[in-house]
Amino acid sequence: MTNIQEDMILIADNTVKVFNERIWVADSGATTHVTNSLDGMFDLRDANTTISVGDGRKMMTLKVGKWKGKAIDSEGNEVKVILTNVSYVPELMVNLFSLTAVMEKGISVIGEKMASL
Numbered sequence: 001m002t003n004i005q006e007d008m009i010l011i012a013d014n015t016v017k018v019f020n021e022r023i024w025v026a027d028s029g030a031t032t033h034v035t036n037s038l039d040g041m042f043d044l045r046d047a048n049t050t051i052s053v054g055d056g057r058k059m060m061t062l063k064v065g066k067w068k069g070k071a072i073d074s075e076g077n078e079v080k081v082i083l084t085n086v087s088y089v090p091e092l093m094v095n096l097f098s099l100t101a102v103m104e105k106g107i108s109v110i111g112e113k114m115a116s117l
Helices: 099-104
Strands: 024-027 033-035 041-052 058-072 078-088 095-098
Touching: 033 058, 041 078, 095 099
Parallel strands: 024 095, 033 078
Antiparallel strands: 033 095, 041 058, 058 078
């Protein structure tokens, strides 16, 4: 099991037309990882706290825990990862991968703006 601390690459896929519980969106404004599904979650504890989302609405975090799933490493291999401090917010439309949270752990986030022609 790989921890998110190791060298990883997350691939952006702009061909996704429908979001589901398997899709995670990288978010530089999210202070924590957030999921709308309990799939992959473990070491859960009750939370019952409120979060603010990008459009100003408030939503309830019902649980907080760890999430186990898969990512693509820098060589294109699928590897298992564990995200910590993941909030379960069933009302949320998409899962959010917090770029802020991983940068606070000392992980570099590198990207570039790409335009389609």
